[in-house]
Amino acid sequence: MAVMTDNPAPTRGPSVALRYALRELRGALSGFYVFIACIALGVLAIAGVGSVAASLHDGLAREGRTLLGGDVAFSLMQREAKPDEIAFLRQRGDVSVAATLRGMVRASDGNLALVEMKAVDDAYPLLGRLKLTPEMPVSDLLAERDGAYGAASDATLLARLGLQLGDRVNVGSATFQIRSVVESEPDKLAGGVGFAPRFLVSADALRATALLQPGSLVRWTYRVRLPDSGDRAAKILTDDVRSQLPQAGWEIRSRDNASPQLERSISRFTQFLTLVGLASLLVGGVGVANAVRSHIDRRREVIAALKALGATGRDVFAVYLTQVMVLAVIGSLIGLALGAMLPFAIVGLFGHLLPLPVVPALHPGALALSLLYGLLTALAFGLWPLARVHDVPVAALFRDAAHTESKRPQARYIAWMALVVSVLIAIVIGLAYDKRIAAIFVLSSFVVFVLLRGIAGMLMAIARKLPRPRMTMLRLAIANIHRPGALTPSVVLSLGLGLTVLVTVTQIDGNLRRQFMASLPEKAPSFYFIDIPSTDADRFTTFLKDKQPQSTVEEVPMLRGRIVAARGVKAEDLKPSTDAEWVLQSDRGISYTNEIPRGSRVVEGEWWPRNYSGPPLVSFEKKLADGLGLKLGDDVVVNVLGRDISARIGSLRSVDWQSLGINFVLVFSPNTFRGAPHTHIATLTEPQGAPAQDAALVKAVADAFPMVTTVRVREALDTVGAVITNLTLAIRGASAVTLLSAILVLSGALAAGHRHRVYDAVILKTLGATRARLLGAYALEYLMIGFATAVFGVIAGSVAAWLIVTRLMNLSFAWQAGSAAGVVLAALIVTVGLGLLGTLVALTRKPATVLRNL
Incomplete structure (x- = not known):
């Protein structure tokens, strides 16, 4: 072995660290397969999503004239x-x-x-x-x-x-x-x-x-x-x-x-899938930390020899940091290659089915960004276990791993890690389409990491304080949870992150399906009727009530208008929030009435009197008004039928959009549109349990009012549901990558403890323990850790899904107990299965070969 001495800097330059790092890796890649796979999967997800999105944007740009006509x-x-x-x-x-x-x-x-x-x-x-x-x-x-x-x-x-x-x-x-x-x-x-x-x-x-x-x-x-x-x-x-x-x-x-709404939807969906890919990369980061920690543990003798021969802690750190980055580059390049191929694969396999113009190509920007994500993640998670090498004395490195000191790294290494994490966060938020969602993702990830580490510590503390049970297998399982070098922190982190993401996705998926495909709100209308001539509005309402006297009929006037200015600022110069920008992007349905619309509640201001005849007033939906920076008394200008009409905001309303009843963002005082040509819109809500007579009603309306268009609410929601289904398929695919990363990280964490398992198994078998008793003890250990982690994953994932569904999507949330139970069961099967698989391998080792090296 070459000797590292205290020669001047050239001897200890980057080339020396690289040379030693490559020598170390010649026969030591076996412990880094999970490391490489985790980085590759995360980079694949981000590179694939970015490449497909860029190809789609290129297609829209290239075909812009044709798409627009x-x-x-x-x-x-x-x-x-x-x-x-x-x-x-x-x-x-x-x-x-x-x-x-x-x-x-x-x-x-x-x-x-x-x-x-x-x-x-x-x-x-x-x-x-x-x-x-x-x-x-x-x-x-x-x-x-x-x-x-x-x-x-x-x-x-x-x-x-x-x-x-x-x-x-x-x-x-x-x-x-x-x-x-x-x-x-x-x-x-x-x-x-x-x-x-x-x-x-x-x-x-x-x-x-x-x-x-x-x-x-x-x-x-x-x-x-x-x-x-x-x-x-x-x-x-x-x-x-x-x-x-x-x-x-x-x-x-x-x-x-050509299609701004489509491009905005693509950008939002791309960001969501990218965040799921980042979640996969973060889960893989735990695998990186486990692999680095395990590698350092296996190379203790080599590190000790290097330091005994004159290498400083900084020299050893440089060698192993170089190893980590070389492996991160290998994993990232594998992910890049697969991600870059994804647009070509999609067009080749499904090009004839795609309704969107995807132009497959290599996109250096998207690929470079995914490479940067991969390297920064590996660096962020690898620095902590690497930094501990710097100050560990040679004597401690030669001791058994169970007694290895666990001390905090030096401040400079912690500062470097903080810098890397800060850069990673800045890139995630700075390049996001919706920076608020990206910030929520970053904060949620940090909270989940802290909570998982706390869960692991709490499990170990509880196990340490429990009374010693008389049952041998249970006593051994509890001791394994809190002993020095226990797998508990690694298993909880790796499994918990994956389960949290999986529960979040399944809960969102279930709620979207419930909202759009499974069950309509009890008070939702069965039909919408549009283009009712204003001269026939009363006669049409009477007709519906005669045909279905048990049903509820609601009818209101309707026009279309586009907001062109607000509080004296042109619409294109307003700076709306992300949630409110859609209201400025096209024509909106508007109405007028003397009464507060059903499903609305005035939260600020007052409704105008029934016989109001003053300057035009408008009632604005509260959340959208806040998003546009509007308040009571502000003027809003709406272009209706080629005329700009100005009205003052007299009230702000909270609207229950989920009822699917007739409601509008803008509701004006009736004198605003006196004499303006318009039609009416009506809904018919059938009582629960009433016999369906849809076909007969549609035919009767068409015979009596051929100009009126009938829309079945169920058919409209089925169309939306089909779109939602296609979107959730993509989300499931991306989340599957995260789950696969979690399983890989879990298997890597268990493999990292294989050395300890072999040692324990040999000692216990020598002292008379049977194979069945050892398997039972390890099964109980993994079952307890897996169950606690799964419960946390269900709680954290459900909370995240609730926030996304209620705050970002503005929909109601119902906890999906079936999917949550399925996740818990799957987590237990995976944890216990992988754990016992490694244990079986440990139990096959001959005691003599292990005892010789003690």
Whole structure:
């Protein structure tokens, strides 16, 4: 062995530490497989999520014009653009007009179905390709022939109503012949998630349906393809429209934000999955600490020899720190390679099924970030066990591990570790889409670490103070929990972190399913009815009460408006909180009434009198008002039907959104919209236990009021539930990585104690203990530790899930006892199974080989 002396710095430079570190690793990798696997899994999760998200963002950016349907899109709600507004757009480029709204399709046999209607002109699509089966020009598809307008529908509608190509259906006052099936639309993603099958018609056909009543909930979109498709030309057009047509009330999108809601959702979901990946990396960090501690324990003689031959504590620290970082780089590179391949694998295997444009590529930024996470995590968790080597005397290193001193590292090493942890936290929060959620994650991780260490200490203290039971196996199990060098801290940390994450995910998953798929609130309505003409509102309410006198009917006026300014600041210049920014991003449903809406409660201010005739007042939802920095007395300007209407905030309300009843963010005093064209919206809530007559009611409404659209609440929630299911599948996949890391760390922790288990087993067998008694003692030990850890994991995970569901998602929370019990059972099986597996190996060792080395 080479001798390390007190020569000048060149002899002790980084190259010397690297040379000794590599020599040490030549035959010592067997103890670091868990180390490498933990780092690789965590980096894989983060690199994979980052690469897929970056590929998706690239796809959206590359296909932005196609997804938008033009270079710039201008949208209006409830009204068409005026002739001068359309002329202004046509002077700048090619224009295509599309209108979208919901309607009811009636088949010849009387069956009805809700559809998402889309009326287009002959210029559609300006960009991209409309895929039809069979293929035909749009002009031929939608032309009027033999008394029927042409239409293309989603295959789902054909299956739902038992239709075939060529069949005729009615929508409102118009007759349509279904001539083709819509396979894909180039601009579908820009319109958001639909709740019903697509029904594609012409603009003339839409007018023939007579659905375009004053105030109907129809969105008109004017897409412009510019001669110069550069970003500068799009910005110039946008600025000109805002300056020359300020009262139009356009919602404007350019190709770099073709679907802003989709991109925000992707960013949020990416952050969530990244945090789950970070949780996996943190769980793996415990494995890093266990592996380093075990490695130092195995190399005590080597360390002692190095120090006896002149190596300083700093020299030894440098050698083993270099080892740790080399292994961290190896694990990180493995994770990087697998994570970088993930977008290519997804496109190769599922590309034909993906509704989103994923462009697989290598993304150096995402990969570099995941590499940094991996190295910082290994450094943060490896410094503490490494630093203890510095001041341990040679004599102590030669003693048995059970008597090794456990002292706090020097202050400088603690400072380095604090610096590394601070950098890691700064990166996690600084690069997060939602910094509040990232900060909560960091704080929660710290609290869980502290609590788990406290749980381990408490278990050891309780075991130490328990009276000595007469049962040999139980006495031995309790002694193993608190003895010097016990596995309790390592097992509790590794298992507890994984279980906490798993319980959090399963509780959130269960609550989302309960909320959207399993059970509706008892007071939730069964139907929504939209586009009720204001002249027929009273007659429609009477009709519903006559048809179902046992049901509750609620009807309110409804308009659409977009907040353009608040407290004298333009909407685009407001700085809303993350929870409130959505209210500024598009048109919102608004209403007016003299009475406080059901499900609302005034928490600040007062409601206006019944005969109020003063300046317009508005009642704002309290949480959103706080998120926008609004208070009583502030002015809010809303663009409705092309007019800017200013109102003063007279009250703030708390709204029970989970009732699914009719409620609005903005409710105005009735005098605000006197004379404005609008429609009404109504709900029908059936009493519990009442016989379902859905089909008959839908048919009766369609016969008496063909302009009214009926929406079954259950169908809408099933659509949302399908989206939730797809999202939770991804969350489960990411959490599975965390659970796998926890199992690896647990197995590593148990393997680290294998040397002690062999020693104990040999001594006890020599003194007469049977194999069955030893197995029973170890099983009881692992069972007690595993159960205590599982209980903590269930409690901590349930609390975390409750905070996420109630505070971030604003949903109700119900504890999922079944999933919690499953987690506890799985934890016990894994802990006891892995523990006994290692014990069986220890029991097979021959006593003579061990006793010789004592």
